[in-house]
Amino acid sequence: xxxxxxxxxxxxxxxxxxxxxxxxxxxxxxxxxxxxxxxxxxxxxxxxxxxxxxxxxxxxxxxxxxxxxxxxxxxxxxxxxxxxxxxxxxxxxxxxxxxxxxxxxxxxxxxxxxxxxxxxxxxxxxxxxxxxxxxxxxxxxxxxxxxxxxxxxxxx
Amino acid sequence: xxxxxxxxxxxxxxxxxxxxxxxxxxxxxxxxxxxxxxxxxxxxxxxxxxxxxxxxxxxxxxxxxxxxxxxxxxxxxxxxxxxxxxxxxxxxxxxxxxxxxxxxxxxxxxxxxxxxxxxxxxxxxxxxxxxxxxxxxxxxxxxxxxxxxxxxxxxxxxxxxxxxxxxxxxxxxxxxxxxxx
Numbered sequence: 001x002x003x004x005x006x007x008x009x010x011x012x013x014x015x016x017x018x019x020x021x022x023x024x025x026x027x028x029x030x031x032x033x034x035x036x037x038x039x040x041x042x043x044x045x046x047x048x049x050x051x052x053x054x055x056x057x058x059x060x061x062x063x064x065x066x067x068x069x070x071x072x073x074x075x076x077x078x079x080x081x082x083x084x085x086x087x088x089x090x091x092x093x094x095x096x097x098x099x100x101x102x103x104x105x106x107x108x109x110x111x112x113x114x115x116x117x118x119x120x121x122x123x124x125x126x127x128x129x130x131x132x133x134x135x136x137x138x139x140x141x142x143x144x145x146x147x148x149x150x151x152x153x154x155x156x
Numbered sequence: 157x158x159x160x161x162x163x164x165x166x167x168x169x170x171x172x173x174x175x176x177x178x179x180x181x182x183x184x185x186x187x188x189x190x191x192x193x194x195x196x197x198x199x200x201x202x203x204x205x206x207x208x209x210x211x212x213x214x215x216x217x218x219x220x221x222x223x224x225x226x227x228x229x230x231x232x233x234x235x236x237x238x239x240x241x242x243x244x245x246x247x248x249x250x251x252x253x254x255x256x257x258x259x260x261x262x263x264x265x266x267x268x269x270x271x272x273x274x275x276x277x278x279x280x281x282x283x284x285x286x287x288x289x290x291x292x293x294x295x296x297x298x299x300x301x302x303x304x305x306x307x308x309x310x311x312x313x314x315x316x317x318x319x320x321x322x323x324x325x326x327x328x329x330x331x332x333x334x335x336x337x
Contacts, residue, residue, distance in 0.1 A: 012228040018245040037224055041170045048218045048258075053273045054185045059170060061185050065274065069170070074277045075258045079223040082253045086227065091245035094253060094287040102279045109170050 020090030024129040024154055028122055032133075034084045034115030039072050041109040049073055059109075069110065074103040077113065077137050077146045084115045084135070089152045099135075101148040111139045117150065128155035191270035196303065196310045196336035198265075198272055203300040207263045208321055210293045211251055213239055219255050227252070232290035242290060251288040256296065256318045256328050264298040264314050264334070274337035278311070283329040293321040310336045 022030070044050045045057025050073045054061035062070040078101045085093045107113055114137065121132035133150040173181065213232030220230050229244035230252055242249025257280060265271060288294065295318070302313040311333050318328040 012243060014226065015228045043222050043224070045171075046218070046222050048215070049222045052188075052271050053275075054188060055273065055276075057171070058181065058185050059166070060182075061189070073258075074280075075254065076223050078254050078257070078280065079219075079225060079252065083223070083225045083227070086253065091287075094246070094250065094284060097253075097284045098282065099254075099284065100279075100281045103277065 016087045016090050018090050020086075020092055020154070021088050022119075022131065022152075022154060024124070024156075026119060026122075026131070028119050030119040032084055032088050032117035034117065034137075035080055035087075036112060036114045037080055039076075039107050039109055039111045039113060041070055044070060044072050044076065044109060049076060057109075067106070067108070069108040071106040071108055074101070074146065077101070077103065077107060080113060080115050080137060081117075081135050081146065081148065081150075084117055085133075085150055085152070088117070089131075089154065092152050092154050096153050098151040099148060100150075101135075101146050103146050105143060105145045107137075107139070107145050113137050113139060113145065128153050130154075188271065188273055192273045193270070194310075194337040195265070195272035195275040195312060195334055198269065199300050199303070199312050201300050201303055204298065205263050205266065206295060206297045207267070208293055208295050209256070209259055209262075211255070211288065211290060213242075213249070213290050216249075216251055216255065216290055219258065220252055225252060230290070244287070246287045246289075249290040251290055251292070253284050254282065256288065256294055257282050257316075257330055257332075260296055260298060260314075260316050260318075260330065260332065263296045264300070264316075264332075272336065276335040277332065278335045279333040281331045284327075285329065286325055286327050288320075288327050294327060295319050295321050312336060 050056025057070050117133050117135045120134050123130045131152050135148045135150050137146040138144045216230050217233050232242045232249040244250045297317045298314045301315050304311050313333050316330040319326050
């Protein structure tokens with residue numbers, strides 16, 4: 001793929017900090033500010049997301065299977081949580097990190113979802129500091145939808 | 157009216173359609189539904205599958221736009237430039253950290269058979285080991301390692317690896333559960 005000089009010079013407005021916002025000095029108990037998204041049925045049913053399963057985008061089908069509305073694929077919520085982690089860990093999130101997600105409740109079309117994260121532990125080692133986080137996503141009523149953990153190495 | 161009923165949103169509100177679109181949608185859904193079988197019946201413990209995925213820039217854009225993640229590190233394609241090398245902390249554009257995890261379902265579900273549409277992904281434990289450059293071709297390998305029943309629900313567990321086809325570098329290792337009808 002070729003890259004024009006104009007492209008190379010373009011600033012990346014809105015990009016996360018390359019090294020993230022969390023440093024070795026960040027304390028246990030630090031709270032991340034997450035991302036907030038509406039579960040839009042048009043995105044839930046797009047071809048690379050939920051088109052293969054009408055429970056993700058078709059109201060009639062969802063009702064027939066007992067759902068009150070179509071539900072997001074769980075991976076969409078994992079992507080929201082990963083976006084938050086990239087915002088805070090930058091490049092560190094892409095090497096030797098670990099993320100678990102358990103989808104404990106369905107995210108229905110039109111719900112507004114916010115992600116959260118709290119540093120629950122940190123341990124220094126030869127190469128840097130290993131952070132352990134609790135992460136979750138919930139709707140506007142505070143109902144938890146996805147819960148999980150993240151481990152990331154922050155290296156100099 | 158119960159709280160559950162109150163929260164039901166009409167199709168018209170969520171996804172306005174004309175009768176032509178509604179008919180096309182019904183045909184599509186009925187087609188999917190008529191061929192679907194429970195995932196539980198389609199998988200045996202020990203089943204292994206592998207497919208190669210060329211992560212072209214446009215695929216990354218489709219994935220990221222679907223979750224409204226507009227991080228420029230993932231842009232190997234721009235509307236006015238089309239394909240570009242892009243830029244990230246690792247040099248050229250990279251792939252969102254869980255993109256390949258999402259495409260595992262196109263491997264663990266046998267793509268030569270109709271999709272088991274009643275299935276729900278319930279859990280993943282993902283090790284993100286190295287950044288994936290946009291344009292890479294990765295090999296997604298899945299193995300069904302367990303089928304289990306918990307609280308009268310049927311689950312299938314897979315272990316997954318994602319490696320670079322050219323270099324062999326291991327990008328992602330994962331364990332994931334699917335709830336079957």
